[in-house]
Amino acid sequence: MTAPTTRLQVFNLPDLGEGLTDAEIVRWLVGVGDTVAVDQPVAEVETAKAVVEVPTPYAGRVATLHAGNGQVVEVGTPLITVEPLTDPAAETYREEERAGSGNVLIGYGTPEGPTRGRRRRPRIPAAQAPTPTAPPSPAQATAPKPAASGSAAGRTTVHRVVSPLVRRLARDSGLQLADITPTGPDGLITRGDVLRAAAAAVDTPTTLSAPATPAAPSAGTGERRTPLNGFRKAVAASLSRSRREVPEATVWVDVDATALWELRESQRTPTDPGPGLLAYLARFVVAGLRRYPVLNARLDTERDEIVEYDHIHLGLAVQGQRGLVVPAVLNAHTLTTDELDVAIRDVTGRAREGRSTAEELAAGTFTLNNYGGFGVDGSAAIINHPQVAILGFGRMIDRPWVVDGEIVPRKITQMSFVFDHRICDGGTAAGFMRTVADAIETPSSLLRRI
Structure with a gap:
């Protein structure tokens, strides 16, 4: 028998209200190959009114990001393409997510209760990081990471993350998923992995590079032009x-x-x-x-x-x-x-x-x-x-x-x-x-x- 063809799900940039017709991608919260759940924020976009998070109505694996950081996307045009999950464990989680999903609201997603609100991004002190009950084996610790995807200019290691809570914890801790060593089944990043990486980041001094600027000098003119956001x-x-x-x-x-x-x-x-x-x-x-x-x-x-x-x-x-x-x-x-x-x-x-x-x-x-x-x-x-x-x-x-x-x-x-x-x-x-x-x-x- 011929295997059924995977149906890709294309999520178009939704109507953001207030008569807005487009939005600029501030940054992607996911990458190609990442696993996403229903109502999980996938991008921060900037409109003339505010910077908001856009949640996806689909669960699955990210197949395509249709714009890069700094690019403007028109309302109703493709934002992200998601490939439905086939992994049984991930499918089970997807069903749990779907059971709790309501209407997709820009910047909010599925309600978690009356006390839910936007959280700041604190670093997690080492003293608060729990001791892992099942430390990674030497084989796991030395195993090579999965092959990288993306362009040579912005190559990112792909790790499996099923839980949006784990992804949010990593983001709030200022961590890149590619820098976290997974210890879960088949390279799955767990909450304990994030907490250990956050504790290590506090103990290890880092050098922050200056953020990239969209301004570019014009050759031979002595000018620098910056588009209005x-x-x-x-x-x-x-x-x-x-x-x-x-x-x-x-x-x-x-x-x-x-x-x-x-x-x-x-x-x-x-x-x-x-x-x-x-x-x-x-x-x-x-x-x-x-x-x-x-x-x-x-x-x-x-x-x-x-x-x-x-x-x-x-x-x-x-x-x-x-x-x-x-x-x-x-x-x-x-x-x-x-x-x-x-x-x-x-x-x-x-x-x-x-x-x-x-x-x-x-x-x-x-x-x-x-x-x-x-x-x-x-x-x-x-x-x-x-x-x-x-x-x-x-x-x-x-x-x-x-x-x-x-x-x-x-x-x-x-x-x-x-x-x-x-x-x-x-x-x-x-x-x-x-x-x-x-x-x-x-x-x-x-x-x-x-």
Whole structure:
């Protein structure tokens, strides 16, 4: 009898929502010859909104990767081709995976329970690595690795990995599968293999090479050209539109933040650092927007209407790995100062790593910009369209200040406010600025009212 022909399964790049039509491959999480399970992330892709993981709806062995790192793939075109598994043990695991698989959601995959979330990538200390109960035999330890696959420029040793949990553990530990010695049946990488390799990596110093850059010098011109990625193109389009359409005005004021500084220091304990300064500033901004809701709005130019929001999604300008992004703390008006502190650290931390969600990047209704973190005093910022205003703070430093007729050192910061002159006049802008500035100079007066 003739053996049945293996049916290859082609997974096309799915619709990523938000009207997006393409995505750039940031990096592949699998290689040709790897074994994948249903809902296992196979690639990180970058859109104009965020970097997300794309899970595969098919289980099997990776046959083809249809694009390389840095290449743009159109929605609906092939992303990866998977060959169904024939190995009985792997087929059994595939059935278990299928039993738990639901709808494939970009960046999430199959739910694992209400506490599931994105994990950071810690190194696993050697002390935490379990002692293997069945160490590899000398024959296993010295056995040659399987033949390499791929091009000569990027040759990768193929090892069998059935469990996506093992693959994720390796990825979170910063390990390449080709560098892990398998001890499972037929060269299968097990969880213990990953833990041992992670412990060895902690004990062995490594030299990190500089990441490759897409910029390439043009021969004989002295130029270097770097293509705009999805993030940068989106930022450029938004800022250009803001400059074209918005008649913006800027006002600024120097603020004595000594009382706020002292309040923050008074909340510190040996076991609890308390809220950071940015959390207090966010609290004061929310209070100002509640008093002047026209600044928490957008302008509907087609209907000539100012659209005010009931909610405050506070955008935070963050310099991430892929450029400037403005993720938002959702429903900031419902959070206490302590809760704002936790949310701000979470949102900005993930943004710096390129892990903001599409919702966070698109939801902002007002932007707070802490450019003082870059060591500058002032900035005439560009409004983040379609918002109508942006508030910025410079560095907080000791300066001579007149208090009760005497010159004394105080903690001074410059606050600048850029607003769309179509939706309000200078009086409203000044009122909002003074609300925030007065709260900074006398925080106890505002905190008693909120």
